[in-house]
Amino acid sequence: MSSDEDRRIGRARVRDNPELMAYYDELAKLEAGALWTVANEIEPWYPQPKSVPVLWRYEELRPLVQRALPLVQADDAGRRVVMLVNPGRRELSAAVGLLYTGLQIMGPGEAMTAHRHQAAALRFVHEGTGAWTVVDGQKLRVGPRDFAITPNNTWHEHGNEADDAPVIWQDGLDIPLVNALDAGFYEVHPELYQRPGAVVNSSLLSYGANLLPYGVEKWTRPYSPLLGWPWEPSYQALCALARASEGSPFDGVIMEYTNPVTGGPVMPTMGAHLQLLRPGQATAAHRHTGSVVYTAAKGRGVSVIAGRRFAWQQGDIFCVPSWAWHEHENLDRSEDACLFSFNDFPVMRSLGLYREEAHTDGGAHQPVLP
Ligand code: 1HN
Numbered sequence: 001m002s003s004d005e006d007r008r009i010g011r012a013r014v015r016d017n018p019e020l021m022a023y024y025d026e027l028a029k030l031e032a033g034a035l036w037t038v039a040n041e042i043e044p045w046y047p048q049p050k051s052v053p054v055l056w057r058y059e060e061l062r063p064l065v066q067r068a069l070p071l072v073q074a075d076d077a078g079r080r081v082v083m084l085v086n087p088g089r090r091e092l093s094a095a096v097g098l099l100y101t102g103l104q105i106m107g108p109g110e111a112m113t114a115h116r117h118q119a120a121a122l123r124f125v126h127e128g129t130g131a132w133t134v135v136d137g138q139k140l141r142v143g144p145r146d147f148a149i150t151p152n153n154t155w156h157e158h159g160n161e162a163d164d165a166p167v168i169w170q171d172g173l174d175i176p177l178v179n180a181l182d183a184g185f186y187e188v189h190p191e192l193y194q195r196p197g198a199v200v201n202s203s204l205l206s207y208g209a210n211l212l213p214y215g216v217e218k219w220t221r222p223y224s225p226l227l228g229w230p231w232e233p234s235y236q237a238l239c240a241l242a243r244a245s246e247g248s249p250f251d252g253v254i255m256e257y258t259n260p261v262t263g264g265p266v267m268p269t270m271g272a273h274l275q276l277l278r279p280g281q282a283t284a285a286h287r288h289t290g291s292v293v294y295t296a297a298k299g300r301g302v303s304v305i306a307g308r309r310f311a312w313q314q315g316d317i318f319c320v321p322s323w324a325w326h327e328h329e330n331l332d333r334s335e336d337a338c339l340f341s342f343n344d345f346p347v348m349r350s351l352g353l354y355r356e357e358a359h360t361d362g363g364a365h366q367p368v369l370p
Contacts, residue, residue: 130162299337
């Protein structure tokens with residue numbers, strides 16, 4: 001297949017005429033249609049995401065997130081969140097693909113009520129030291145750059161027990177996916193608040209050190225029994241891997257947050273990574289199916305996504321739509337840079353839809369648009 005004309009052979013290329021138009025009208029009256037009128041659109045040669053690459057600057061969003069604190073009561077809003085909306089996905093409230101993300105603010109001493117839903121959630125803390133969450137009766141404390149999960153259908157409520165500063169954390173949810181599948185359910189906790197067990201961080205105490213509790217009932221739920229991954233040991237793990245390995249040509253030194261029982265992703269629908277770019281490192285470009293939301297966790301750099309340059313610094317959030325070429329560069333010559341990210345790869349992999357490709361046309365880097 002060389003020219004566009006050749007590529008049309010074997011594909012729909014029926015020209016309209018009055019008889020056909022009348023025929024289409026007849027079909028429409030019966031809630032039916034002719035496949036060949038839409039075939040090329042619904043079966044593209046390769047993914048055609050409606051999402052576009054976007055960078056959300058934390059410095060710009062932060063004052064607006066802070067303004068929500070006095071503007072709305074947590075009780076009235078349910079959750080006080082500024083969501084990040086992809087211009088191509090407004091009708092789904094998605095940040096990219098079928099992934100949602102937003103910045104949630106909780107004032108000193110605030111506590112949100114408990115609920116559960118069919119959508120899975122995850123958190124990445126941007127600022128504030130007083131954050132806690134109770135997930136199915138387990139209280140977990142999280143600090144800046146910690147990662148935590150709220151698997152689907154688990155009761156959850158959170159708050160901020162600091163008495164001085166607000167907490168701002170980033171939520172990531174698969175709501176657009178769950179809604180696309182018409183599978184959403186939502187319940188408010190019958191008592192509005194859970195009664196957490198006495199032991200704080202019990203999942204970390206039980207599963208946080210690369211050993212599994214032995215001789216007790218095996219964990220059989222489809223998500224990680226470990227619910228939190230503090231920043232410091234996660235960053236140290238990356239630094240250790242950087243000493244032992246070159247890493248990936250496309251992602252630098254990258255690790256996946258894993259379910260310690262399976263070694264797989266933390267939840268069935270969303271995975272998460274932490275990656276380190278060495279001082280001055282520029283990765284090669286690749287593309288894959290699946291959408292990714294990135295958060296700059298440390299340092300500053302630039303990512304080229306679908307030919308456009310996005311400069312980021314700590315706290316900034318950006319997205320890579322499915323099948324978009326992307327590559328990252330650490331702009332600092334002496335310090336490493338880190339990117340946290342979450343994705344829908346577990347969905348793509350479990351459905352047999354994951355594909356990946358290195359950029360080789362004209363070199364390892366993609367052309368940058370003017
Ligand atoms: C939700 O339950 C939370 O529990 C945050 O903090 C953001 C966005 C959409 C739907 C549910 C939370 C959410 C959400």
